[in-house]
Amino acid sequence: MSHHSVLAAPFLFMGRVVLGVMRQVGSVTLFALKGLAGIFTRPVYPMLYWRAFINMGFLSLPVVALTAVFAGGVIALQSYTGFAQYHAQSAIAHIVLLAITRELGPVLAGLMIAGRVGAALSAQLGTMRVTNQIDALYTLSTNPIKFLVTPRLYAALAAVPLLVIVADILGVFGGFGVCVAKLGFTPENYIKATWAALKWKDISVGLTKAAVFGFLIALLGCYFGYNSKGGAEGVGRAATATVVTASILILVFDYLLTDLFFAS
Template sequence: MDSLLSLVARLGRTTLDLIRAAGSLALFALEGLSHIFRPPFYGRVFFSTFQETGFFSLPVVALTALFSGGVIALQSYTGFAQYHAQNAIAGIVVLAVTRELGPVLAGLMVAGRVGAAIAAQLGTMRVTDQIDALSTLSTHPMKYLVAPRLLAGLVALPLLVFIADILGVAGGFTVCVMKLGFSPHAYITATLNSLKIADVTVGLVKAALFGFLISLMGCYYGYNSKGGAEGVGSATTAAVVTASILLLAFDYLLTDLFFSQ
C-alpha cells in the first residue's frame, strides 16, 4: 500500500512539474512576442541572428535537402518499378519535399546548429551575470536578447525551407535523369503538374512555426540556465532535444490539421 501511494505521489509531482514548466514556457513566449511589437527594436541583434540562422545554416540545409531528394527518387523507383508506376516518382518527390522533408529536415538541422548556439550564448551571459547587468543599464533583457532572436527564427527558416524545396526537387531530378534514365523534359513537366501552391504554403507555415520554436527553446533554456559551465551544457542539450521533439510533434499536428480532410 505504501509503495502504491509513493508511486501515485511521484506521478503527481511529475505531472505538476510538467504543468509548471509548460506554464513557464508559455509566459516566456508571450512576453518575448509582446516585446517584438513594442519599441525600441534592436536591429543589430536581429540581423546578426538572422545571418547566423539563415545564411550560415544554408550549406548544411542545402546538402541535406539535395541528398534527401535524391534518396526519395531512388527509393521510390525501387518500389514503383515493380508496378510500372515510374511516372509517379516526380510527383512523389515534389510532394514529400514541399510538405514534409523540406520543413522537417531544415528545422532539425537548424535546431542542432542555431538552437544550441542561442542556448550557449544566453546561458553564458546568465551564469556570468551579464543579463543582470543589462537590467542595471536600463535595457530590458527580454527585449534585447529574446525578441530579436524569436523574430529572426520566424523569418529566416521559411526562406531556408524555400531554398531546400528547390534543391530537394533538384536532387530528385538529378538522380532520375542522370542515373535512372528519365527524360528531363518529361520529368520537369510531371513535377510542374504535381506542384501545388497549397503544399508549398503549408510547408512554409510549418517552417515559420519551427523557426519560432527553435529560437524559443534556445532562448528559454539559455535565459534560465544556472550552475556554471555544467548548467550551460545542460541548457544547450535540453534546448536541442526539446526543440526537436516539439518540431516533430507540431509537424504531426499541422499535417493532421491541413491534410486530414
C-alpha cells in the same frame, strides 16, 4: 510504509510529473509572450534583428542545402526501387515533390537548424547568464528579454521559412538529378510531371510548419539559455536540453499540423 501508501505511490509520482510538465509549459509560454511583446515597445534594435536573421538564415544555408539535395536524391532512388515493380515510375516526380514540400523540407531543415542554431543560442545566453552579463543589462536600464530574446524570435519566424523554400527547390533538384543522371528519365518529362503535381497548399503548409519550427527552436534556445545556472556544466545542459526538446517538438508539431491540414 502502509499498504495504502504503497498503492498511492505510483499516482503521487504521476501527479508530480504532470504538475512539473504543466509548470514548465506555463513558464515557457509566459517567456514566449514576453519575447513577442518586446517588439511593441521602444527602443527598437534593428541591427540585432538583422544579425539574428543572418546567423539563423544565411549561415545555416550550407547545411540545409546539402541535407535537402541528398534527401531528394534518396527519395527518388527509394521510390524507383518500389515503383518499378508496378511499372509506376512516372509517379516518382510527384512523390519527390510531395515528400519534400510537405514533410522532409521543413522537418529536415528544422532538425538541422535545431542542432546548429538552437544549441548556439542556448550556449550564448547561458554563458551570458552564468557570467552575470544579463544582470548587467538591468544596470544599464535595458530589458534583457527585449534585447536578447525578441530579435531572435522574430528573426527565426522570417529566416526558417526562407530556408525551407531553398530546401524545397534543392530537394526537388536532387530528385531530378538522380532521375535524369541515373534512372534514365528525360529532363523535359520530369519537369512537366513536377510542374503538374505542384500545389500551392503543399508549399504553404510546409512554410507554415517552417515558421512554427523556427519559432520553437529560437524560443527553446533562448529559454534554456536564459534560465541556465551552474556554471559551464549548466550551459552544456542547456544546450543539450534545447536540441533534444526542439527535435522532439518538431516531430510532434509536424504530426499535429499534418493532421490539421491534411486529415480527411
